[in-house]
Amino acid sequence: MPEGTILLIDDEVGLRRVVARVLEFEGYTVLQEGTAQRGLDTLRQHAAEVLLILCDVKLPDAHGVALLPRLRALAPLAEVILLTAYGTIADGVRAMKEGAFDYLTKGDSDDQLLVLVERAMDKARLQHRVAELEKQVGAQHSFASMIxxxxxxxxxxxxxxxxxxxxxxxxxxxxxxxxxxxxxxxxxxxxxxxxxxxxxxxxxxxxxxxxxxxxxxxxxxxxxxxxxxxxxxxxxxxxxxxxxxxxxxxxxxxxxxxxxxxxxxxxxxxxxxxxxxxxxxxxxxxxxxxxxxxxxxxxxxxxxxxxxxxxxxxxxxxxxxxxxxxxxxxx
Incomplete structure (x- = not known):
């Protein structure tokens, strides 16, 4: 069963809860927030464990694409998927340039969402493993390791x-x-x-x-x-x-x-x-x-x-x- 922590940022309470329930049923841990600021605060507290951020584009206090660099700065090893009911090619291109894993239109099937989430989680897990290996290699060649x-x-x-x-x-x-x-x-x-x-x-x-x-x-x-x-x-x-x-x-x-x-x-x-x-x-x-x-x-x-x-x-x-x-x- 899949596992890992996902941060879901969406101001539409009903939709957010439905998406969270679908993801939790698959075995994921889901943290939920309704605004950009609260999402950033939660990410700051859980940056080490969050592997994926699902973020709505139209939030009350920010645009999801503009928020991307701040999310990436707080959790550089996590992946970001943007959600919108108003998908446009221009926003999609801009999101990918800013480092988003993908761009998903709300209302797409649960199957499509879950496939995309699993791909993003796989990539994030790999990035964490590589970072851990680099840390171990670095420790072997540190001043502290000298005998x-x-x-x-x-x-x-x-x-x-x-x-x-x-x-x-x-x-x-x-x-x-x-x-x-x-x-x-x-x-x-x-x-x-x-x-x-x-x-x-x-x-x-x-x-x-x-x-x-x-x-x-x-x-x-x-x-x-x-x-x-x-x-x-x-x-x-x-x-x-x-x-x-x-x-x-x-x-x-x-x-x-x-x-x-x-x-x-x-x-x-x-x-x-x-x-x-x-x-x-x-x-x-x-x-x-x-x-x-x-x-x-x-x-x-x-x-x-x-x-x-x-x-x-x-x-x-x-x-x-x-x-x-x-x-x-x-x-």
Whole structure:
């Protein structure tokens, strides 16, 4: 039997009760309100449990289509179906643009209503499950999930937690195996970009030419074998975080291209004369002393200064001896 909570907002008391009775007979829990304001108040109290909102278009204190953004803001994972006795194509189009699941004319058969409700409820349930899974994945990559209580680890976490909510570029310094990618993931999860992609690439794992196409993508025909357009990792990470591991291994020519991205927030795909906008937060990591590499001319000094806006030294395990036992017990 179907289950879940539905908020029904309609000022026609008789019709509202009939619709509620039909839905309750199917196994749904139905909250009823007769005005937009009371509907918003009830939704505010029950936002976590409401999966579907059935809302009349012509309410005494609001138009249902205009109310849509406020309903979506209070319960972004819920679906909305608008009900009207005066259905028009224009209102239907506008409702769908504002994010309504569908638009139903009053007087349609109960069967049609129930089919539409079940489809909307299925979608809302799926959205809740996805959100819960994302929450669980986020918890696995949070600062709180890091194992250890050593002073060195706590100091590194404190620095990373400070910079995480900002848009600043971060450079993680530490030897191989110290957990730099864990820090990068935790920074992403604690940032406003957490709902967008986290994309990681090891710069030492690709030859120069291949890494350039991986990072920036290419247009069809850019080189032999480029039979289709390909998105680069900067596009794949759009809106989120791009983690460049072992950035000290980056070829000097690619360093210039990366500097361009950091300075202008745009890049050129291979074979494309037009620039592509880049909307990513960059976190880089290295096991080298990049300042020393820059002083020796092995790494671009201007790129180093762009990358080292905020440096987080990630301690090696030999500086966290008190964390060895908890780590061994965990693994």
């Amino acid at each position: 250890g209580t050593s002073a060195a680890l706590q100091q590194a976490k404190s620095l990373a937690e400070r910079v995480a909510p900002t848009e600043a570029t971060v450079l993680l310094e530490g030897p191989t195996g110290s957990g730099k990618e864990l820090f990068a993931q935790a920074i992403h999860q604690a940032s406003p970009r957490r709902s967008k992609p986290f994309v990681a690439v090891n710069c030492s794992a690709f030859p120069k030419d291949l890494l350039e196409s991986e990072l920036f993508g290419y247009r069809k025909g850019a080189f032999t074998g480029a039979t289709t357009d390909k998105k680069g990792l900067f596009e794949e990470a759009s809106g989120g975080t791009l983690f460049l591991d072992e950035i000290g291994e980056l070829d000097i020519g690619l360093q210039a291209k990366l500097l361009r991205v950091l300075e202008a927030q745009e890049f050129h795909k291979l074979g494309d004369p037009k620039p592509t906008r880049a909307n990513v937060r960059l976190v880089a990591a290295t096991n080298r002393n990049l300042r020393q590499e820059a002083d020796l001319g092995h790494f671009r000094a201007d790129l180093y200064y762009r990358l080292s806006v905020f440096v987080v030294p990630v301690p090696p395990l030999n500086a966290r001896r008190e964390d060895i036992v908890p780590l061994a017990e965990y693994f």
